[in-house]
Amino acid sequence: MSGYAPPARLHFPDEGRLPWLAPLLDAYEIIDRGVHEGVGRAEGQGRTLACAKGCSACCRSHLTIPVYPLELMGLYWYCSERLTGDLRGRVAGQLGAHEEGQPCPFLVDGACAVHPMRPMACRQFNVFDRVCAEGEDAFHTRRGDVMTPPPRFADQAFDRMLPFYGITDKRARKEAIQTGRLHALARVLQGLDWAKLAARMGGGTAPDGDGAGSP
Numbered sequence: 001m002s003g004y005a006p007p008a009r010l011h012f013p014d015e016g017r018l019p020w021l022a023p024l025l026d027a028y029e030i031i032d033r034g035v036h037e038g039v040g041r042a043e044g045q046g047r048t049l050a051c052a053k054g055c056s057a058c059c060r061s062h063l064t065i066p067v068y069p070l071e072l073m074g075l076y077w078y079c080s081e082r083l084t085g086d087l088r089g090r091v092a093g094q095l096g097a098h099e100e101g102q103p104c105p106f107l108v109d110g111a112c113a114v115h116p117m118r119p120m121a122c123r124q125f126n127v128f129d130r131v132c133a134e135g136e137d138a139f140h141t142r143r144g145d146v147m148t149p150p151p152r153f154a155d156q157a158f159d160r161m162l163p164f165y166g167i168t169d170k171r172a173r174k175e176a177i178q179t180g181r182l183h184a185l186a187r188v189l190q191g192l193d194w195a196k197l198a199a200r201m202g203g204g205t206a207p208d209g210d211g212a213g214s215p
């Protein structure tokens with residue numbers, strides 16, 4: 001087995017105050033379990049996970065990372081209420097300066113500043129056998145080296161998040177997952193205007209408002 005740690009569900013005291021947070025953390029735990037199983041299966045077939053701490057070429061080369069509204073809530077909360085000190089200032093500065101089409105603004109010194117709340121797409125992107133070259137998107141250059149997690153985990157994670165979008169009925173949730181209808185909710189992380197979040201963090205000026213806007 002590689003050093004890829006078995007996932008643990010994260011807990012924050014804010015879960016009592018923020019009812020949307022527990023479903024998101026549950027969903028991330030499910031996704032992480034799927035990744036763990038996918039990596040384990042591939043390792044059983046002789047593959048070696050190339051991803052490791054400090055490796056971040058993917059964060060610079062991927063420019064269309066999908067992020068869902070509940071995930072945006074998590075990013076807004078984490079940045080505005082959990083990040084502190086120098087890292088908070090660095091992230092706020094990058095968010096304030098971010099322009100559409102640029103790489104992810106949460107990458108600081110080669111590490112993800114929002115690692116506990118990184119989107120599902122980031123969590124699921126793992127590559128085997130060879131570290132990505134700078135500028136390489138392994139999904140296009142060597143699809144066979146990109147890990148495919150068992151799809152049931154993503155289905156379960158979406159099922160956990162769907163009530164946040166007003167889809168509570170079990171049959172309706174199943175339909176939303178099977179048809180892929182929920183994917184219409186996704187936005188491109190790098191295409192979003194992060195200025196309001198930067199201002200909320202104290203790192204910029206809010207455009208046309210109070211700086212406390214929601215995602």
Ligand code: SF4
Binds near residue numbers: 056
């Ligand atoms: S996807 Fe590629 S660049 Fe990203 S952590 Fe894995 S090996 Fe490194």
Ligand code: SF4
Binds near residue numbers: 058065119
């Ligand atoms: S959110 Fe984190 S893991 Fe995802 S692209 Fe940005 S820096 Fe990389």
